[in-house]
Amino acid sequence: MNNCRFCKKELEHLFMDLGHTPFSNAYLYKEQLHKPEINFPLRIYVCDDCWLVQTEDFATREELFTDDYPYYSSTSLSWLKHCEDYSNKIIDLLELNQESCVVEIAANDGYLLKNFKNKDIPCFGFEPTKETAEAASKQGINIIQEFFGVETSKVFSKEHGKADLIIGNNVYAHVPDINDFTCGMKDLLKSGGTINLEFPHNMRLIESAQFDTIYHEHFSYISLHTVNLIFKEAGLKIYDVQELSSHAGSLRIYGCHIDDPREISDSFYEILLNEEKMGLRDLKTYLEFQLIAENIKNNFLGFLLEQKNKGKVVCAYGAAAKGCTFLNFAGVRKDLISFICDAASSKQGKFMPSSHIPIYSPDKIQEIKPDIVIILPWNLEKEITSQLSYIRDWGGKFCVASPDIKVF
Secondary structure (H helix, E strand, C coil), X not given: CCECCCCCCECCEEEEEEEEECCCCCCECHHHCCCCCCCEEEEEEECCCCCCEEECCCCCHHHHCCCCCCCCHHHXXXXXXXXXXXXHHHHHHHCCCXXXXXXXXXXXXXXXXXXXXXXXXXXXXXXXXXXXXXHHHCCCCEEEXXXXXXXXXXXXXXXXXXXXXXXXXXXXHHCCCHHHHHHHHHHHEEEEEEEEEEEEEHHHHHHCCCHHHCCCCCCEEECHHHHHHHHHHHCEEEXXXXXECHHHCEEEEEEEECCCCCCCCHHHHHHHHHHHHHCCCCHHHHHCHHXXXXXXXXXXXXXXXXXHHCCCCXXXXXXXXXXXXXXXXXCCCCCCCCCEECCCCCCCCCECCCCCCEEECCHHHHHHCXXXXXXXXXXXXXXXXXXXXXXXXXXXXXXXXXXXXEEC
């Protein structure tokens, strides 16, 4: 039995069991289809002491985040706009300039730091995956191709000094040693400096039954209550929080050293209270979740079988991790979904892990003219329906499968 990755208490309570599945980003080449695939249990537990929801670990970060890690943040236009708006606001709020130092952890392909570089604000990014790190470097961004933690933080501080602003967008959930990561931020942060982390809010996961956001690469599923405990333990404090619509419900926290004079905002206390009202510190909330997810899965399978019996051609859009989780949990294969399209060239020509559904460029939709396009990354529904609005020319319809079947 595992112990909690934060407070070290033995984990006893199962939140979700999604069966056995490959890593969500383990896309296959054609020549691999006839070879065995490695599957790992995907089980999630909740700690009834600190209330951190977390995976039962079967792989290291090095195994999950390899050199050819296929996720490129810049493929989503709405996400790029989100990050540009944030950059402009935080530069003004903190009065950042050419004398400042900005550090992003998990800089990916430079999608965010380019906004600081374009304003001549010194910036650095930690990015361990080779291909995305190279994409960022090509834009002139200073990249440290290492995983972040206390040791890498100390090395950076000796060479470049402390950071005025530390940013981590959707990385906190991907960290196996959350204590080392948080202490690394504490070590790197300048006196009077600010930490901004964005992460999917566990409250929204439970509220909207977002079980498909669970996969091996997400080690933790976080509430404000829990991250506040983690920050305090590391000598940090959260002084403000914003609720965001990104990823169907995220939090952006503002952190600083624990002795910083900045006062804690009303929104911090309001969100903590909302979490308590939602039952995030009540074990019953977590133990009921499995049945909710199974009902969604069964409804989705019923819908796909109905379309097949009607002779409809069904494809999907978005070969993202959440799609892998959903399809593999439901046991969907290419007899029910013919193909998947994705804008990321790094995925095109490959096959989905386990289901072996082929991945093509979006041009395939124009060629085949399917009756139904299932939007797997439902958090990008508005962006995708706008991009693919042409399917209505032949009477095509969109479908979102969770939490309820919606055809439109």
